[in-house]
Every structure is written in C-alpha cells, then in structure tokens.
Amino acid sequence: MKAFTQLHGLVCAMDRANVDTDAIIPKQFLKSIKRSGFGPNLFDEWRYLDHGEPGMDNSQRPLNPDFELNLPRYAGAQILLARDNFGCGSSREHAPWAIEDFGFRALIAPSFADIFFNNCFKNGLLPIVQPAEVVDQLFRETQEAEGYRLHIDLAAQTITTPSGQVFSFDITEHRKACLLNGWDEIGLTLRHADEIRAFEDKRKQEQPWLFA
Amino acid sequence: MSSKTLYDKLWESHIVRQEADGTCLIYIDRHLVHEVTSPQAFEGLKLAGRQLWRKSSIVSTADHNTPTNEWDKGIQDPISRTQVETLDANIREFGALAYYPFKNINQGIVHVIGPEHGATLPGMTVVCGDSHTSTHGAFAALAHGIGTSEVEHVMATQTLVAKKSKAMLVRVDGELGFGVTAKDVALAIIGKIGTAGGTGYAIEFGGSAIRGLSMEGRMTLCNMAIEGGARAGMVAFDEKTAEYLQGREFAPKGEQWDKAVAYWNTLKSDEGAQFDAVVELDASEIAPQVTWGTSPEQVLPVTAVVPNPADQADPVKQASYTRALQYMGLEADTPITDIPVDKVFIGSCTNSRIEDLRAAAKVVKGRKKADNVKLVLIVPGSGLVKRQAEEEGLDKIFIDAGFEWREPGCSMCLAMNADRLEPGERCASTSNRNFEGRQGQGGRTHLVSPEMAAAAAIAGHFVDIRSFA
Structure with a gap:
C-alpha cells in the first residue's frame, strides 16, 4: 500500500449528500477481476453523457460539462470535499480503488459510511471527518477561490487552510501507523x-x- | 458482573487480542464468498504465496452475474462469464466447506443460501464482501459486510482488524397491522433514523413485534440495517431461531445440538443492559411503505403524497429532495397511489425467500398483470426456494398472471446481469436500494414489500394493500 504522510493538494468540492458507492463506481465496472484501472469510470453516470460499459475508450466519450470533476478548475484535484454519509450503500472496494486511481489521496466530509471509511485505509486513502460547520467553511472557501489547496499532515493530524487556519482530526493509532508506513x-x-x-x-x- | 448487550457478548467472545487504542483482532467463524468481491483477494493471496487459514470457514456461490433465464445458453456476457469462471477456478485451487456454482440446485443469493444450509449459526461472526451480510444477524450472529482487502485478510488470517461499534437498540412493540410486513418495519425505521442514523452502530432489533416476526422476516429486517447506516443488525436467539435451524445440513446434531442450544440461549441482551442509543417504534402505527426518492430514507406510508422540497428547511436536504424528484420524474404533492409502474421486481437478498413468494402469490392468485406493466420478474433467492415454490404451485400462479418465473440470483436488485430497467422506467421493487441507476442507468426504483409489489403489478400503480380486495 502507498504510504500517506503529508499532502498539499487541490480541493474539489462535491456538494451533495448521501453519495453512494453505486454512484462512485457503477455495477458494470465491478465485473473486472483486477484491482486497478477504475479511475476513468469514477462517477461514470454523472461524469459522462453517454452510457458507459467496460472496454470503452473513455477518452472518446462526451463529458458532462456541469459535473464537478469535469470543471477545469478542479483538474488534478487530490482532495475530495464532500457532504454527509459519503460512500453509503454497497461494500464494493472498487469505490476507493476508483477514487485512488483517479488521483485523490484524501477526502473530507462531515460523515462517511462505515464500510467505505474502513476500505479507504486499506488503499492509502485518508478519509477525514470534520464538524459540519468546518465542512461548510471549506465548501465556501473552495467555491470562492480557484486553485484552493489544503495542507494535510497525517503525523500531526492537522488540516491547514491557505490562510493558516488549522483544524485537527482524529484517527486511530493503528490506522495512522499503517498509513504512515504503507504497511x-x-x-x-x-x-x-x-x-x-x-x-x-x-x-x-x-x-x-x-x-x- | 454487569449486564451485557447481545452485541457485547458476540464481540467479546471473538476477541483474539486487543491493542491499547482499542483496535481488536476479531476471529471470524464463517466467510461467505461470491464472484464479484473475491477475485482480487484470491489474486492477492497468490501473489504473496499465502494459503487460506481455514478453508472449512468458506461457503461460496456465484450470484451477482448469473443470468435468471436461458441457463442452457450459459452466461452470455463474456466479462460476467470470466468473473464466474474465475471463482470456479479459485475455489478449485483453494478449497471451501461448500461451493454452489452456477446451475447447481443449491446455488442462489449468498445471503439466502447461508441460512438455508445452516451455515449461519447463532454466536458466529459472519463476514462477506457484500454489505447485505447484515442479514445473518437475524440468527443472533455478528454479521457484516467487508471490502475486498478485508476478504483477503480473513482468508489469510481468519481474523479482522476492527474497533467495537456503539450499540443501538431499535425496539418495535405492539402488533403489526394486516398487510404490514418486516419490509415495512425496516423502511419505517430507516425513514425515522435516516440512512446515516445507524453509522458507527451495531443495531439490535427487539420488542414484541420483532419477536413476532418469522426468521424470514427477521432476515429482511437485518438485511436492511445497512440501509440505515449500521453495518450489523441482529436479533436475539429464541425458539424460532432453533426451530429454523434444526436439521439443516451444517447445523449441529444430537448431543452437539443440545449443547449448542444451551449456549445459544444466552445470546440475548441481559436485563438492564445499556445501549448507546435507543429508538422506539409502535408497530400498530406502521403503514405499508413506499420510497419516493433516491435514498431509502426518502420513504412514506402508501397513503401519503410525494413531498414538496419547498417544505424542507435545511438547504442540503432541499437540494437533495429537488434532485430526487427530478430523477424520479415525480411532481410534489402527487398521491403515492397515483404513481404508475412499468416493471415489477420481486426478489433480492431482502425479499426472495419462500415466505415472500407465498405472500406475493396470495395477492396475485386468480388475477392478471395490468396492461401498462411491461414486465414482472419473480426471482427466487435460491434453487431450493425455487423448488419449494414449485412444489407448492406458486410458479403456476405467477405464470398465469402473466409474470415471469426465473432462475435464482441477485438479478435486477443491482442489474449486473441482463435484468435491468431502461432509462425512465419505473419499478416497484422488493430490493433494498433505490439509488440513482441502481437497477439500470436512468431507472426509477420504488422500494416496497412483496405484497405491495404484487398488488402494484396487478393494479398497474401503487395501491394500499390493506384495502386491495
């Protein structure tokens, strides 16, 4: 597993609650027997205007210009800012695989579904829970300032905003050690x-x- | 000694070791394996040169990708076929206690066949790479879904690394009214606590209405614990649990049975046990439920009207209501009973057991499918359920009504096989998730009980089963 220590990353804000794992990676892509290559189909039904199936050349498919991940300002984002109950529904680990394969390394939300939350740690992804008011503030700041980046320091368990404001987050010692060392x-x-x-x-x- | 919850007892009896931060190594008794979430785990074992820790803990079947008709033609979709053949090969190489491959009479949905064979027993920890593993908690077992990395971890070590959840008691007292089922109880609970209400909790379902449910009903209820955010749902052991299990293939026999029952009788929460949260419902107030949106918490009694987003004070909720109505193609304030359906699906790990099929058949007997309903799929949960239903003549009732009587599998619950909704099609479904695209891209799902689904198929729109004569 890829180790996670520090990250200074562009933030993509996805302003909807209860994003389920069926939306993160639709069922037709679960037929793969591999662990990699799910990134191009992350949020497939929201991201593309046509219907996606395994084996398609995704670079040729029409993009939904209104979908967050397709906005030029979020190109190269490594931190996904989300709302309550992110990752609910199916236990498919293909969801964190797709998120990681796309290029995200961390997620911030007021709450995550239990199985998804757990699956993230097995794949070098850091899901961070923050109080609703902090998430609201981060949404405002991300939407107001293009190129908005956050600095995440796992050892210190902190998130630092561009203005220097610092928020701390909780993580169990076991998960922290596994992530820091990539064990x-x-x-x-x-x-x-x-x-x-x-x-x-x-x-x-x-x-x-x-x-x- | 202090009073303990059922969850305390199940958790504590499986701790192999505990770290200072509370992280535990939990022993796993039963590992259910299906074709979708296992190939990468087997691959991981092979790459690391590892073996199964205890192959006799594994019960396996192929269910998600398998077709429900034309079995003689095999699996048409080559990618689905590869996944099923990969499971065949992996089980051949690594072994299992039992494997029920495609077309075997015992094949079926993994959460139907586990209990059916007595492979799910009280006091066990049961895991599977599938969120609806919570189903098995109906047997006073600690059962929950895991990801593929954890599937591999259990295969290699027979343990899971986990922290104890909080305990929630959902108590439903009183008597359920005519036409109100375990499915309606599950949906009413989710409507009350929300899809994240149980996040971080293991839920025990208790109260007189739960004790009154059959084992099939308890499985339906525990199955949907995950839709309320709780990884695990459970019900205390009682004589119904014992009655269901006695004589099943992997259940203990003779002297062992008596010894087991003596232990299983302790699998209930002690008097005065403390829960971190308690939710109470009055069974007599629960009406047949219908979901109207794209999350199981977006649910109402069949007598209600589709809600108006403008009535929601919270802006995030208002936005999600608006989005849900748009996706579902519904207008605010429409009576639920005015909503027509295009397709009906009776099946899934939630509602595909013999009792579900009997209940649906009772509604359908002597009637015909409405002309506006294009397709009604009846998909039994397993080969054994199918055979039982055929012995009782239920298949004839469905076929005479113009329904399709299919082979077992997950089918249109998640539409990984050929059974799916087309964009814009509206379905009354006995499954567990009404997410966008769940039953096919653009498909619109309304979750209901088998009785309500059957009645919708006959009427062509939702009806209140209580007054459906």
Missing part, C-alpha cells in the same frame, strides 16, 4: 499467528459445531 495489514496480523491459533483451538473445544 501490509495481513503481514502485521500474521505476526500474531500463534495467538490466533490458540484462540481457534480453544474455540474448537468449546463450540466444536462451528468447525464441522
């Missing part, structure tokens, strides 16, 4: 293989029917 979580867990085996043996004794 493979399976490798980390397997260091405790003896404990897992001991737990399993005890469970087999107590509830043998679970191991039939």
